[in-house]
Amino acid sequence: MSNIFLIVFGAVLTENFIFSRFYGICPFLGVSDKPSTALGMGMAVTFVMTVSSAATYCAYYLLLKPFGLEYLKTIAFILVIAALVQFIEMFLKKYAPSLYGALGIYLPLITTNCAVLGAALVNIQEQRSFIESVMFGASSALGFTMAICVFAGVRAKMEFSNPPKAFRGFPILLIAAALAAMAFSGFSGMKF
Amino acid sequence: MKEILAPILIFLFLGIIMGALLAVAAKLFHVKKDERAERILSCLPGANCGGCGYAGCSALADAIVEGKAAVSACAVGGEDVGIKVAEIMGAALENSVRMRAQVMCGGIDGCASKKYAYSGTNDCAAAEKLGGGDKTCAYGCIGLGSCAAHCPFGAISVRSGIASVDPEKCRGCGICVNYCPKGIIKLIPFDSSYYARCSSKDGGKAVRSYCEKGCVSCRICEKACRNGAIKVISGAAEIDYSLCSGCGKCADKCPRDVIQSIREMKF
Numbered sequence: 001m002s003n004i005f006l007i008v009f010g011a012v013l014t015e016n017f018i019f020s021r022f023y024g025i026c027p028f029l030g031v032s033d034k035p036s037t038a039l040g041m042g043m044a045v046t047f048v049m050t051v052s053s054a055a056t057y058c059a060y061y062l063l064l065k066p067f068g069l070e071y072l073k074t075i076a077f078i079l080v081i082a083a084l085v086q087f088i089e090m091f092l093k094k095y096a097p098s099l100y101g102a103l104g105i106y107l108p109l110i111t112t113n114c115a116v117l118g119a120a121l122v123n124i125q126e127q128r129s130f131i132e133s134v135m136f137g138a139s140s141a142l143g144f145t146m147a148i149c150v151f152a153g154v155r156a157k158m159e160f161s162n163p164p165k166a167f168r169g170f171p172i173l174l175i176a177a178a179l180a181a182m183a184f185s186g187f188s189g190m191k192f
Numbered sequence: 193m194k195e196i197l198a199p200i201l202i203f204l205f206l207g208i209i210m211g212a213l214l215a216v217a218a219k220l221f222h223v224k225k226d227e228r229a230e231r232i233l234s235c236l237p238g239a240n241c242g243g244c245g246y247a248g249c250s251a252l253a254d255a256i257v258e259g260k261a262a263v264s265a266c267a268v269g270g271e272d273v274g275i276k277v278a279e280i281m282g283a284a285l286e287n288s289v290r291m292r293a294q295v296m297c298g299g300i301d302g303c304a305s306k307k308y309a310y311s312g313t314n315d316c317a318a319a320e321k322l323g324g325g326d327k328t329c330a331y332g333c334i335g336l337g338s339c340a341a342h343c344p345f346g347a348i349s350v351r352s353g354i355a356s357v358d359p360e361k362c363r364g365c366g367i368c369v370n371y372c373p374k375g376i377i378k379l380i381p382f383d384s385s386y387y388a389r390c391s392s393k394d395g396g397k398a399v400r401s402y403c404e405k406g407c408v409s410c411r412i413c414e415k416a417c418r419n420g421a422i423k424v425i426s427g428a429a430e431i432d433y434s435l436c437s438g439c440g441k442c443a444d445k446c447p448r449d450v451i452q453s454i455r456e457m458k459f
């Protein structure tokens with residue numbers, strides 16, 4: 001149980017996917033312009049990462065490991081995740097149109113997201129059990145959601161700021177992201 | 193041989209399983225969508241500007257099919273798109289005129305006096321809260337470009353202290369109208385020839401004291417117009433475009449260059 005707690009705490013704060021592992025930076029900068037879209041993206045990532053952590057665990061231990069094909073895990077994971085997301089998208093469209101309306105446009109965007117693939121690969125690397133893998137996928141996606149929502153708030157404030165001309169647009173965004181990452185590095189000193 | 197064959201077979205197996213799964217899912221979870229919505233979507237401009245009041249072009253297409261929106265609801269596409277959409281829906285097109293935005297102020301830097309130096313948040317609504325902006329005129333363009341920031345087509349730029357709309361780029365969506373705290377951006381017909389660039393409701397003496405380009409309500413334009421299209425209404429000249437013939441007599445007579453030809457905007 002304490003093991004699970006450590007995984008969740010680590011994935012959300014100390015080893016935050018965006019601020020300390022630097023996975024999923026493209027959606028972090030791309031769709032953080034409004035808090036509402038940031039939350040939508042975060043929910044979609046949470047959904048996909050949880051399901052894909054379970055699916056890639058099965059693919060690795062049931063299919064790749066018995067045949068000694070561990071070295072092909074990256075390609076196999078991309079294939080499994082892409083097909084799975086497509087399947088979920090169709091399923092939601094039919095049976096949960098309101099959820100599809102909220103997540104729909106973000107789902108195809110994250111089929112080949114590095115954060116999703118990263119979670120699957122880290123799980124294998126750390127030799128986690130099934131439950132631990134799913135918990136890690138879900139909690140690191142929650143960390144991602146938190147980071148992107150916090151940053152969307154920062155960006156909303158920055159709309160009204162007046163930076164020097166050379167820093168306008170992306171440069172000032174990257175500086176703000178760097179400051180946020182530095183704040184999060186404060187968590188890395190926490191040990192249990 | 194086994195080292196090569198095994199991965200190929202496994203991946204072939206994985207690929208076939210996934211392909212079959214998706215093929216079955218596509219049939220099983222197929223959602224019947226109104227064909228017309230997709231055809232309307234392909235006619236719409238695809239800018240997703242939100243000027244129609246719906247969340248993007250596909251939401252508008254759905255609303256048109258459901259009968260909630262008019263076939264001419266897309267101001268950006270104008271008549272061309274309206275005709276195509278009307279054809280798909282089998283409905284007649286009501287008259288729609290292409291509009292464009294115009295900032296009704298000519299108080300550029302140096303012409304309009306300022307009452308203080310503003311160095312706050314770069315947003316017109318914020319400046320408006322501080323005594324109505326830095327210009328002495330309470331009706332003049334603040335010039336911080338909130339309209340320009342929200343224009344989905346990049347048609348507005350701030351030049352010498354006031355926002356100006358590029359008529360070629362403007363699609364008449366009307367988003368800027370809502371973002372102007374002074375309410376001095378108006379939609380006027382695209383092919384209109386003249387506009388009166390002052391919105392001041394103050395009397396002539398007051399306007400003369402703070403702006404070189406403001407309307408002083410002298411009513412010379414009213415007398416010059418044969419169609420009765422231009423009227424001084426509450427302190428500033430306004431053109432009724434349904435009556436204006438575009439002759440330009442008012443612009444020739446205006447002593448303060450308030451009435452401007454759209455073709456030769458002079459500052």
